[in-house]
Amino acid sequence: MEQASQERGEGARRVRIGMLGCGTVGAAVLGLLAEHHERLDRRVGATLEVAKVAVRDTARARPVGPELLTTSVDEVLADPTIDVVVELIGGAAALEWIERALEAKKSVVTANKLLLARHGGRLVELASRHGVDLAFEGAVGGGIPIVRTLREAFASDHVISLTGILNGTSNFVLSKMLDDGASFEAALAEAQALGYAEADPTLDVGGHDAAQKLEVLAMLAFGARPGSGCSLVEGITAIEPVDHRFAARFGYRIKHLVIGRDHGDVIELRAHPTLIPERSVLANVSGVLNAVLLEGRALGPCLVYGRGAGGAPTAVSVVADLIDVCRSVAAGVRGLGTRGIGLRERQVAASAASESRYYVRFRVADRPGVMARLAGALGSHAVSIEQMVQDGEPVRPGAAATVVMLTHRAREAQVQAALAELRPEGFLIEPPRVLRIEQV
């Protein structure tokens, strides 16, 4: 069984593929395999053969003949002639199936972000122990070749930092707010109407989806076991149109970023809305597009960008993985890819220790001494102010005013301490809004 494909003889080398799930991505994968089969077989050095497809409903029309369909996942997993399992059902339930496939010495291709983010370390080790491959380009960034770039292009480099836009919904909403001056709620409603956001968008706009993807990428970039959480996770729900206007005034745009940095002793993993220079490449990644900027010690900056979701782009990534995995099966050298991921014990730094420049927006009752009090509180915690502006509305004594401060580099803990000191002040109409500034 271990060398199933070889045993069938050199002349008719076949790699047999079992699929779990045949929804949008699965159907697109089958379509690509059929359309490009000659080219793919040539690259793999063997004939790719879809052997079985497990689906919920065998009565529905599928891009493969009904004789290949089964409602039984077990039937796919128990088939000793199947070399590679493609898991496209998603969700937490697939964990057991992937584990069983790896234990049965089948290589696995999956686009299951959730599982990778929770159990990626364990699954990589399981695959490695059983000498098979685990490939997951489709799990992060849809059609963007970010996993491939990290694993292959950076194979002889050291990743210093990773900065990315990894949630299409958040990026669409922020782009819409900037371009049309729309409120968060209106922009989100439009994203939902266009099918870019789930009915329950919490995971996306709350920053958690991006944070999960960051954890998966941190495994490849820093050898960090996913599932230990991030230093800081913030979503975009509290961003207001006024923040976009102030950011623009200072030459910045607001993007929801994931940021991973290797500090040697610890790594820092953050996901939050961030002000970045408007002329930076990441600032110009708009709509539902995703991008990841890597900084390598030798390679310098390297950015990959494209569609972060969608059936067709994800399917292209799954097929690219299938080529790699099936080639290793055909050559009898499975498991090399997995062994290349060197997991280490990495400590994730606490958010309080992180440093950056800050944008702080105050909504205050405009009375004498308020500006001095705000500046004083920051100053007393060694947070130094680079710029301070008040909004352009006519200022009547006693009216509400918006004050924005940009700070020099400071520690998160210091900024939070300064804001805590201000909290009891009666002139604060609402809690201050804090955004981080990065020069990417």
Added chain:
Amino acid sequence: MEQASQERGEGARRVRIGMLGCGTVGAAVLGLLAEHHERLDRRVGATLEVAKVAVRDTARARPVGPELLTTSVDEVLADPTIDVVVELIGGAAALEWIERALEAKKSVVTANKLLLARHGGRLVELASRHGVDLAFEGAVGGGIPIVRTLREAFASDHVISLTGILNGTSNFVLSKMLDDGASFEAALAEAQALGYAEADPTLDVGGHDAAQKLEVLAMLAFGARPGSGCSLVEGITAIEPVDHRFAARFGYRIKHLVIGRDHGDVIELRAHPTLIPERSVLANVSGVLNAVLLEGRALGPCLVYGRGAGGAPTAVSVVADLIDVCRSVAAGVRGLGTRGIGLRERQVAASAASESRYYVRFRVADRPGVMARLAGALGSHAVSIEQMVQDGEPVRPGAAATVVMLTHRAREAQVQAALAELRPEGFLIEPPRVLRIEQV
């Protein structure tokens, strides 16, 4: 010999590497191989062993022991125990060495852009015929994983178009002109002072270096045999600061782009300065950085960006290639990568047939009726004008004026015919300056 690495036995699997050249890139490659040897061996599934290094001067200090050095390229090529040859001497003379290496069934890794652009098709076929691999990530875009992305991420997709910034010198000069208002000459002098431009910069600023790289990428994107030339090659030498100012006024930036498009019956390959929207990602690729934007039928847009030159980034690309090639050697499945490049007969369209929007700048004696005559000439060749502006200087009758027109979509042949019609006009102080506009 064909299975040299296998014959030495499974237990001590070794892949022996011969290097031609040990300059900046070569020394960096040796450094990376030494620094990351454990990680690399694990990924390859064998021990990488640098067996011989051919250099001009064996007396100079090198990052390998003197016992590995030789002044004889023949000694490397004739060594039956060497599985892989890394060619880093560059230039046209290396053609014969690469051919001999491939004929001796050694896989080849090279960063030689010139050879690939002239003889890429023949070398790929030679490698394929002898069942070995030819890898050349370092030949185009230095540290950018563009070859890998085209070959692997797009393996099951169809590339519709490819748009790139592939010459760091030109991009640095244009960025400098935009940011500082510098003249072309001043910006180029600065590039030379910083080591970003050759003493003779013709190949770079004349557009030919970028065009050669486009030909290499067109081989992978469209199956087109390199060496047949481009539809159009123009450099940046005629761009003036005033062009940057006008472009900015219309919301564009000027970038030197390569553009490849698959029209089905023909392909179009162009390299020229281009106006692109200032908020596009490519418009914000500054300085010596390179970028390539691919548009896939299934994948949609996919951009890779990074350092297009330099010893360290190129060395990382060469080592990434080495991993792939050596893994195939170790697994006994050499040649799969090469066979995956499906060369076809592709016809390159003539430039006259190409279509785009145009920016046309006229320097004219400002007399009555001139604007009407300019507009009339374009109109009589069915080139429709979208916008027309005259520069902001005070206009005295008889003084010189600058008139810029942006056209709607038109054929190159029509625009050229209109300009030819205007050529005899006495009011034209200098030949009109034509730039193409693309919505990338």
